[in-house]
Amino acid sequence: xxxxxxxxxxxxxxxxxxxxxxxxxxxxxxxxxxxxxxxxxxxxxxxxxxxxxxxxxxxxxxxxxxxxxxxxxxxxxxxxxxxxx
Amino acid sequence: xxxxxxxxxxxxxxxxxxxxxxxxxxxxxxxxxxxxxxxxxxxxxxxxxxxxxxxxxxxxxxxxxxxxxxxxxxxxxxxxxxxxxxxxxxxxxxxxxxxxxxxxxxxxxxxxxxxxxxxxxxxxxxxxxxxxxxxxxxxxxxxxxxxxxxxxxxxxxxxxxxxxxxxxxxxxxxxxxxxxxxxxxxxxxxxxxxxxxxxxxxxxxxxxxxxxxxxxxxxxxxxxxxxxxxxxxxxxxxxxxxxxxxxxxxxxxxxxxxxxxxxxxxxxxxxxxxxxxxxxxxxxxxxxxxxxxxxxxxxxxxxxxxxxxxxxxxxxxxxxxxxxxxxxxxxxxxxxxxxxxxxxxxxxxxxxxxxxxxxxxxxxxxxxxxxxxxxxxxxxxxxxxxxxxxxxxxxxxxxxxxxxxxxxxxxxxxxxxxxxxxxxxxxxxxxxxxxxxxxxxxxxxxxxxxxxxxxxxxxxxxxxxxxxxxxxxxxxxxxxxxxxxxxxxxxxxxxxxxxxxxxxxxxxxxxxxxxxxxxxxxxxxxxxxxxxxxxxxxxxxxxxxxxxxxxxxxxxxxxxxxxxxxxxxxxxxxxxx
Numbered sequence: 001x002x003x004x005x006x007x008x009x010x011x012x013x014x015x016x017x018x019x020x021x022x023x024x025x026x027x028x029x030x031x032x033x034x035x036x037x038x039x040x041x042x043x044x045x046x047x048x049x050x051x052x053x054x055x056x057x058x059x060x061x062x063x064x065x066x067x068x069x070x071x072x073x074x075x076x077x078x079x080x081x082x083x084x085x
Numbered sequence: 086x087x088x089x090x091x092x093x094x095x096x097x098x099x100x101x102x103x104x105x106x107x108x109x110x111x112x113x114x115x116x117x118x119x120x121x122x123x124x125x126x127x128x129x130x131x132x133x134x135x136x137x138x139x140x141x142x143x144x145x146x147x148x149x150x151x152x153x154x155x156x157x158x159x160x161x162x163x164x165x166x167x168x169x170x171x172x173x174x175x176x177x178x179x180x181x182x183x184x185x186x187x188x189x190x191x192x193x194x195x196x197x198x199x200x201x202x203x204x205x206x207x208x209x210x211x212x213x214x215x216x217x218x219x220x221x222x223x224x225x226x227x228x229x230x231x232x233x234x235x236x237x238x239x240x241x242x243x244x245x246x247x248x249x250x251x252x253x254x255x256x257x258x259x260x261x262x263x264x265x266x267x268x269x270x271x272x273x274x275x276x277x278x279x280x281x282x283x284x285x286x287x288x289x290x291x292x293x294x295x296x297x298x299x300x301x302x303x304x305x306x307x308x309x310x311x312x313x314x315x316x317x318x319x320x321x322x323x324x325x326x327x328x329x330x331x332x333x334x335x336x337x338x339x340x341x342x343x344x345x346x347x348x349x350x351x352x353x354x355x356x357x358x359x360x361x362x363x364x365x366x367x368x369x370x371x372x373x374x375x376x377x378x379x380x381x382x383x384x385x386x387x388x389x390x391x392x393x394x395x396x397x398x399x400x401x402x403x404x405x406x407x408x409x410x411x412x413x414x415x416x417x418x419x420x421x422x423x424x425x426x427x428x429x430x431x432x433x434x435x436x437x438x439x440x441x442x443x444x445x446x447x448x449x450x451x452x453x454x455x456x457x458x459x460x461x462x463x464x465x466x467x468x469x470x471x472x473x474x475x476x477x478x479x480x481x482x483x484x485x486x487x488x489x490x491x492x493x494x495x496x497x498x499x500x501x502x503x504x505x506x507x508x509x510x511x512x513x514x515x516x517x518x519x520x521x522x523x524x525x526x527x528x529x530x531x532x533x534x535x536x537x538x539x540x541x542x543x544x545x546x547x548x549x550x551x552x553x554x555x556x557x558x559x560x561x562x563x564x565x566x567x568x569x570x571x572x573x574x575x576x577x578x579x580x581x582x583x584x585x586x587x588x589x590x591x592x593x594x595x596x597x598x599x600x601x602x603x604x605x606x607x608x609x610x611x612x613x614x615x616x617x618x619x620x621x622x623x624x625x626x627x628x629x630x631x632x633x634x635x636x637x638x639x640x641x642x643x644x645x646x647x648x649x650x651x652x653x654x655x656x657x658x659x660x661x662x
Contacts, residue, residue, distance in 0.1 A: 016583070019524040039521065042326050046272060046582040054579065063273050 004077045012073070015051055016044050028073040045070060058083050086472060087465055088242045089309035092300040093403045094166035096159050097293070097390055098135050101143055102166050106400075107407045110415050111435070115389050117279045117291045126266040127577040131277050133293030133391035134261060135159075153213070154204060156190050160214050160258045163298035168218075171300055173252050175218045181250035181619075182224035184211050185237035185257035187395035187589060189560075192262035196570040207560055207611045222250070225619055226611040228560055230589045231358070231449030232317070233257060234297065234398025235457055236608055239315035241301045243626035246472040249619055251303065258296035259394035264569055266292060267577035268585035272325070274362050282359035282385035282417055283366050283431045285424030290360040293391025297400035310406040311460040313347065313442065313469070316340025316631060319598040319607045320452035321548060325586050327364050327448060331371030333604055334454040336549065338376040338444055344630055345458035346466035347442050352381055352458075354414050354438075356405050356445045359385020360392050365448065370425035372454075378444065382436070383429045388418040398447040402457060409440045409461050450586065451595030453607055475629045476658040477636075483540040484651035485512070485532060490539055497539065505648060509535055516542070518600075525583065526596055527564040528648070529557075533593035533641040534600065536650040540637065541601050544654070550634035550662075552606035553594050554624055555652075557642040560590045560611050593641055606631045615640045615651070624655070634660045 009023040018038065031037040033045070045066055052058040058080060060066055069079045094102055098116040099109040109116075116133035123130055140158060144151070147165060149158050164175075164182075173180055189207040204210045211224050225244075229236040234257040241253035259265075269275050269292060276289035301312065318337040320328040328334065342352075355378050357369045373379055386401045393400060408414055413435055420433040442460040484491045488508040490498040498515050500508040509531045513523055516538045526534060533555065564587040572580050586592065591609035598607060606627045610620055620638075628636050639652030 017525045018521070020521070041323065043324075043525075043583050043586060049273075050271070050579070050581060061273075 001077055001081065004080060005073055008073050008077055011051055011055065016040065016047055026073060030072055032070055032072055052080070056080050056084055086246055086303060087305065088245055088301050088303060088312045089305050089462065090299045090312055090406060091302045091304065091306050091309050092167040092170035093406060094163040094298045095400045095403050096163045096296040097400065098133050099389070101162060103403060103407065107404070110389055110404065113418055115279060115418060116293065117388070117391050125261040125263060127263070130266055130275070131279065132261060132291050135294050153217070154190050154193065154210070156258055156260050157210060157214055159260065159296035160184065160256050161217055163258070163296040164218065164254055164256050167254065167298045167300050173300055175220045175254065178221045179251040181222050181241070181244055181253040182215065182220055183227060183237045183241045183253055183255045184224045185227045185233035185255070185395045185399060187228060187230055187233055187259050188265060191264045191565060192260060194264060194565060194569045196566050196573055205562065208558060208613050228589070228609050228611050229449065229453055229591045230451050231392070231394055232398055232447040232453045232455040233395035234400065235315070235402065235445065235447045235455035236317060238312060238399065238402060238457055239317065239455065240608070240623055242312050242315060243623055243630065244619065245301060245303060247622040247626045249622050253301045254298060255301060255399065256296065256298040257396040257399040259396050260294045261292055263572055263577055267572045267580035268568065268588065270577060271580040271582040271585055276361065279419060280361035280387050281419040282361040282387055283370070283423060283425050283429065284420050285422045287361040287363065287366065287424060290362055290387065291391035293393040295390055295393035295396040295400050297396050297403055299399070299403060305462055308410065309462055310409060311462050311465050313458040313460045313465065314341040314343070314345030315455070315457040316344065317453065317455045317606045317608060319595070319604050320454065321598040321602050321604050322452055323599065324452065324592050324595045325450055327368040331368045331375055334369065334372035334446060334448055335375035336604065337454040337456040338372065338378070338446060340631060341444065341456040341458045345442070345460065346469045347458055347460070349377055351442045351464065352378060352444055353440045354382040354384060354443050356384050356386065356401055356443060358447045359387050359417070361387060366425050368448070369446070370427035370429050373429055374427040379427060379429050381430065382414055383431050384415060385417050386415065398445070398455065402445045402459065405443050405445050405459050409443060409459060412437055412440050414438055450589050451591040452598055453591060453595070472626060473629050473659070475625060477625065477628065477655040478658055480654040480656050481540065482651060482653040483536055485536050486649045490535070492539065505646065520600060527587035529561060529563055529590070529641065529643045530587060530593045530596045532643050532648055532650050534596050536639065536641065536652045537597040537601060537637065540652050540654050546635055548602045548604040550605060551603045552627060552631060552633045552636040553597060553603055554606065554608050554620070554627065554636060554638050555594055555641050556610040556612050556617065556620060557590060557640060558611065558613055559642060559644040561588050563644050564588050605633050606636070628657050632660070633657055
């Protein structure tokens, strides 16, 4: 799980153009969206759906479903672990 | 001065002129259907798409040669139709042309080709159309995302008011391709069923293809409809998500109604953008309530035509004209149960009613909103004020070129590294801006954002009294290529929403409006060169009619390693709060 969390942080930084942010700056349990945290928005949520599909073969068709899954890097890692084939 | 719409044409899969389209709507025909296979998407798509051989046949009937692209042919068909309805001569110097399109010939974009097909360039393609008609004047091109069609109507109207032309032909068109469908799919915006605007069951939009054209004139002929008012606003909230409150669309509606001098009691119905995405329709229900029009019948025409992008505002406004004339309000087909937060009046079936005036709205990426008021000529308000010229004074000009930021002639920042990405990042840091969203922007937006940043540093104003009008030649081609490469190499499903959102040039305006809280008039023009006298005349009239205190006017061009921007901050010397 730790390894996956670190990998995810790297992917989020690269794919969401989070320049000036290092993996160590991201608290795995802090909220990704909204004020505070990384301040991600709806376009970032769609990009995360794409990362899941491209890098992990996991499909999320309904963006509303993403709310809990995308809460933090940790919840994201848990979802991937549970759904990856 | 009254400006009338004296001829109109709608070209969609439902028909090649307005009569055929209106007849189709009268009998609840929709152009939207499921296409299991198509040339515009990898997967099945529910959309309104032309049958190729019908366009070929129609082209043959009209003698339009095969050298013209699908986009060009559709525009030519619509313009030919409106010219046939009047005595206006397009070769006459007093006749202007305004073209609205979000993406032009984007279906020809081949990222692997060694040299670009020239027709990808919107102004070159539009020049081809102008040459087809031997037009006296070079067309102005408006590329304002999904409000382009309404923007172009407003541009045409203001050019007549400013005395630039006596008559203006306004045309709008967009066609579908993998480029467009993959992008909307990446936004999870597409419905697999026919869309149901404002309904509780709505789950997205359908894309569509269309062209439309009208002739604007000061002459009131039989059957004319008055274009009584028009206004544009910006959400200054998000580049793709609509406003949470609907306040800014409400501003555009009120602006258009004020200009038309109409009251709530004059409005017979409101035709909204009504795309049937969750957030768009939600926002519109709030806007129409804020504008105090919630007890008026509200409709969306998307279940008939789909969302026809840059053409949508124009073809839907034309349908509104016919509704006013025939005294029938078309139903929002398929509507069953209201699913928006505010109680608006939507009906699935057509209704006969007494008509006076209507409001037509549109909203689009980049946070832009537009509204126009159309009236039956007998209800034209005598009290409408004559358009006033205003005096504009340039407060300052900031330009960015060759790794230098200049205020006037004085360099205020320069970088030793001339590579754009390095230079622009240094310019951003020097500005002391901490907005992390900067790094997510495409290069065109970064260029515009930095230029505006230096221009507006320490400048104070109210959001609604500032406007922004920009132009360039290449549109968003720099990012268009990136999006096309994404889907060309990996298939439609790998389209990146964070790239696609920047494939509209007016999104640079959207980014500037968000950061600097600008909510007034915002329009993006595409033209070959920088100094357009016609754009300057438009700016004058836009500032006057929108009662702006200030307006940013500029050029913002970036393609590959070439870039150049120059923005001026103008003050309206006649401004009265």
